[in-house]
Amino acid sequence: MIHKNKTSLLLAALVAAAFSTAGVSEAGKPTVGGPCQKCHTAEAGAVRGNLGKVSPEFSTLQVKAGKIVWIVKYDDKTRVIDGDKTSGAESIKDLPKNKEILVSFSGDESKPLATEVAVKQPYKVPEEQKISNDEVVKLVSMGPKKGEYTLIDARPTGAFLGGHIPTAISLPFDSFEENCSIVLPQDKDRLLVFYCGGPT
Structure with missing residues (x-):
């Protein structure tokens, strides 16, 4: 499943994780x-x-x-x-x-x-935050600049190296806190699309 989310929601999750x-x-x-x-x-x-x-x-x-x-x-x-x-x-x-x-x-x-x-039950992403595979294909075909998106592969690095969606940037969940400021865009209104290996 592929998810999209605004940076503000992502930052809220990051702050919560930082205090854990x-x-x-x-x-x-x-x-x-x-x-x-x-x-x-x-x-x-x-x-x-x-x-x-x-x-x-x-x-x-x-x-x-x-x-x-x-x-x-x-x-x-x-x-x-x-x-x-x-x-x-x-x-x-x-x-x-x-x-x-x-x-x-x-x-x-x-x-x-x-x-x-x-x-533990799989995380349920609200419908309004989901993006279809067809929408991702359309964005990828435009490229990150024209499509105004950042595509994040949240799987472990080995999985990313084994193959990933074109234009995706690797940001494994386990190293999110350490690397998010380096990988995520400065533009807080930019569309962020995350994908992983399946339900967690």
Whole structure:
């Protein structure tokens, strides 16, 4: 999906991200990992990261939070929230590996027991901020100067180097804060078109 957005909205997101820091528990154990670090901070009794292995045999799941892998027990009382659907612990084994999740737990960090597992939902872009593939093709055929746009490829650098839309500039999401002032145009009214590898 391809998105367009005015610079003011982009700057608001940048400011919000700039004030977020990676979460660390009181014991120094990371509680926020991976892409979650861009938007979330530490919360007591919670760990955010990517789902690793799930072991129904031992009723445990792994959460990758930075360089640390949390092993969290779950039981029959653990709820799984996936969008507007709530289910029991039996559905944990069906969650896709590496999916971004939030695990709320009781107990201390040495023996956490999951009370709730929430699955991150894809970001929903408002219809008025979307641009069709045909519109992008038209803009690209005019070029950035005549079309008055900047096309941003937000995928990782390796994906960009493997192939990208002509006229696109690489600005990976993970390095957005560090490089946005270099890559983004000075003209705040210029059309910005972002694209990535799919829903996140």
